[in-house]
Amino acid sequence: MLKLTKRTEYGLIALVHLADQATLAPAGEPVPVVSARAIGDLFPVPRRLLAEALKQLQQDGIVNSTRGAHGGYRLSRAATEISLGEVISSLEGEPSLTSCAGLGAAGSNHSCEVEPVCPIRSPLARLRTGIWTLFEGITLQSLTDRAIDPNALFAGVAEENDGFSATG
Amino acid sequence: MLKLTKRTEYGLIALVHLADQATLAPAGEPVPVVSARAIGDLFPVPRRLLAEALKQLQQDGIVNSTRGAHGGYRLSRAATEISLGEVISSLEGEPSLTSCAGLGAAGSNHSCEVEPVCPIRSPLARLRTGIWTLFEGITLQSLTDRAIDPNALFAGVAEENDGFSATG
DNA sequence: CCAATTGGCACTAATCTAGAGCTAATCGAA
DNA sequence: TTCGATTAGCTCTAGATTAGTGCCAATTGG
Ligand code: SF4
Ligand code: SF4
Numbered sequence: 514m515l516k517l518t519k520r521t522e523y524g525l526i527a528l529v530h531l532a533d534q535a536t537l538a539p540a541g542e543p544v545p546v547v548s549a550r551a552i553g554d555l556f557p558v559p560r561r562l563l564a565e566a567l568k569q570l571q572q573d574g575i576v577n578s579t580r581g582a583h584g585g586y587r588l589s590r591a592a593t594e595i596s597l598g599e600v601i602s603s604l605e606g607e608p609s610l611t612s613c614a615g616l617g618a619a620g621s622n623h624s625c626e627v628e629p630v631c632p633i634r635s636p637l638a639r640l641r642t643g644i645w646t647l648f649e650g651i652t653l654q655s656l657t658d659r660a661i662d663p664n665a666l667f668a669g670v671a672e673e674n675d676g677f678s679a680t681g
Numbered sequence: 682m683l684k685l686t687k688r689t690e691y692g693l694i695a696l697v698h699l700a701d702q703a704t705l706a707p708a709g710e711p712v713p714v715v716s717a718r719a720i721g722d723l724f725p726v727p728r729r730l731l732a733e734a735l736k737q738l739q740q741d742g743i744v745n746s747t748r749g750a751h752g753g754y755r756l757s758r759a760a761t762e763i764s765l766g767e768v769i770s771s772l773e774g775e776p777s778l779t780s781c782a783g784l785g786a787a788g789s790n791h792s793c794e795v796e797p798v799c800p801i802r803s804p805l806a807r808l809r810t811g812i813w814t815l816f817e818g819i820t821l822q823s824l825t826d827r828a829i830d831p832n833a834l835f836a837g838v839a840e841e842n843d844g845f846s847a848t849g
Numbered sequence: 850c851c852a853a854t855t856g857g858c859a860c861t862a863a864t865c866t867a868g869a870g871c872t873a874a875t876c877g878a879a
Numbered sequence: 880t881t882c883g884a885t886t887a888g889c890t891c892t893a894g895a896t897t898a899g900t901g902c903c904a905a906t907t908g909g
Binding site (some may be wrong): 515518604627640644 | 682683684685686687689693694697698701709723724726763764769773778779780782787795798799801804805807808811812815821824825826830845
């Protein structure tokens, strides 16, 4: 299943909203604080899961939280300094692509039996690294630019990835 | 969960093996036929799931099957003409990345409630298209070259994907 | 006929996700 | 101080998906 979890989507929605709010803020205040309730009022998402996603993002240093009345969340950095890879890694763990992803020398608890003779492990690990690098190059800021032309995000990728064999 | 299913992995293992066998074949015969049992003897994978994956690949025209004794499978095309995207699409359906992936105008059976106001739908759809294009540019042949240097597969992607905002 | 193989269907168990419930700790304001 | 709003932490249930097995029909070569 090459699909993001709902937790990740909710977290991304919240982050995009926070980024929007931060953009609107003047230079005086650090950034406005938005509560999970406020975000839940704007978007029809389960408030609880939204809060849970934000909590996770706080633990990983992507957002800062303020407790108590008038509390809420704000981005810990500028939207241009937060990568999509970081967010995904926080909300649903490192993307593995295979079951034998991160197990190098340390945790070989339940490694795949095929591993010693697996013919696809190495290529898929390469692919995983490539996707990961791709995600880390996408900033939260670029996600907020949702009205721009659809070709901007992947200008170079589509043409550059087949420089080895492909159909041509 | 950004992870491939076991079915996809088993299918890819089988395909890589078939591609290897096809490469070793002389020009006379079309391509050697390999049974699911033979592949299951080579790699410690559940023979049944392997067969199921191959069956699916047959239905989508990626492999040809021969029934009866001495039956088995062979690639329906050259390994350079089979894309990873095609294989993944066959074995675990179109990768969606979000729940609102393929539903355009037709099937709005259980569309996400957030959709009308979702701030991440458009950017994530772009990202999905990009990943999809990336997968379609990777051929089965390139997966069989598992001994080459790890930098070849993603030579251009890592450097080209941040030409819009990023950190620089 | 017989053995080997693909093809098709159904079923169970494990794993993961989505969501809700509850309580404590923190902070601002009345 | 008292109260309400909010984040933080934990457990629990139901649903969806995956992983794997079982069984039998159809096909093909010996
Ligand atoms: S070793 Fe091969 S079969 Fe096992 S998890 Fe890794 S890629 Fe998949
Ligand atoms: S509309 Fe937004 S929240 Fe709903 S599935 Fe699509 S991306 Fe996710």
